[in-house]
């Protein structure tokens with residue numbers, strides 16, 4: 001799985017969207033994308049999740065994990081998006097639980113590229129929780 | 130589960146040892162065979178739970194005991210490995226495919242973070258392939274949704290370490306204070322080092338028999354394996370290593386518990402003690418509601434009431450739990466069963482749960498799987 005399948009690539013710091021799949025039969029979205037819905041087996045359509053979402057958990061990794069190219073300590077958390085999908089990702093900066101966040105292209109280590117969550121003042125649909 | 134009994138149980142202490150995994154597996158297996166009063170030649174099938182050793186690990190353990198030509202099957206399901214092996218062994222005995230089954234769990238895990246938990250490369254290289262991160266998220270969600278505090282998390286660890294003082298098979302047998310737990314090294318907030326179990330080494334084993342076979346052999350002190358439930362991921366479950374989940378998530382443990390209790394034909398109120406998957410302090414609290422010991426939201430109240438401590442209404446982890454024993458992944462579930470068997474036989478010494486007759490064990494592992502087992506004297 002390359003990062004292009006996870007989000008729209010762009011220069012670090014640019015707002016982006018997550019690539020998810022959405023099932024019209026049961027309403028669930030999945031990240032990363034799936035061929036069909038793992039919950040109900042129906043066909044899914046490619047979808048793009050832009051948020052904003054609500055930060056549901058905010059923590060950090062303080063000891064160096066095996067295989068990680070990101071150097072500890074670093075921030076991580078969970079963003080909950082409208083519709084109920086919760087995605088685990090890095091945080092671009094320190095954020096409290098409940099913060100309104102968007103998805104951003106992030107350089108977690110020199111030359112690395114992934115998505116992260118950062119605070120936004122954009123008003124999106126109300127978060128569900 | 131009809132007419133399946135645990136005829137014998139054995140254990141190799143959990144900790145750090147110079148010995149090979151074969152040595153530890155052998156100690157536990159010989160202990161279980163001796164306790165059941167049988168030899169390897171009486172065994173129809175051997176199931177061996179292990180996560181990380183090498184190819185044909187179970188065969189290498191059995192080779193230490195004898196060459197009877199018995200079928201040996203290796204089972205891997207992360208922290209639920211030995212629950213999965215026990216599930217298969219129990220089904221085989223219940224179905225009549227085997228009269229005597231030997232089930233061994235063994236592990237010699239390296240120190241530190243557990244690697245190879247099933248994360249995808251993009252998660253690992255970007256720092257998201259970290260088990261404690263998942264437990265921290267779970268603990269934060271519990272704190273956000275209930276009145277649970279960080280002090281409650283610390284107190285789970287304090288309780289389990291107090292229990293382990295009396296368990297010669299535990300790795301850490303010293304009491305700790307709330308202050309010590311809170312002041313220990315932060316790993317993933319709110320979790321500190323002393324709120325997380327340490328992957329380590331050890332082994333446990335049981336001999337299962339049909340009740341008829343146990344009676345024929347006049348096995349003393351057999352314990353009924355009343356119920357067992359094993360589940361994998363359902364639509365809205367979440368655990369390591371999934372990168373996303375639904376806001377209204379469901380619980381693997383709750384489904385496994387419902388299956389096991391239904392299989393046993395009893396209710397959670399009939400359970401006298403619980404050994405649960407306290408991979409971290411938050412996981413034990415989450416298990417309280419998942420297993421039905423309390424309503425969701427009442428986890429911290431149950432802990433604070435003292436009900437889950439030794440001497441309380443429903444002691445949880447009287448062995449000291451994984452927080453004190455450490456977690457040899459492939460052996461942890463059978464380690465719980467060893468404790469339950471010891472307890473319902475009334476042989477647990479200073480950590481004995483008074484009047485213990487029915488016990489419940491619970492494991493949950495990476496890759497989304499959970500096993501719950503109910504035993505009864």
Ligand SMILES: [Zn+2]
Pocket residue numbers: 023024025026027028037038039040041042
């Ligand atoms: Zn669906």
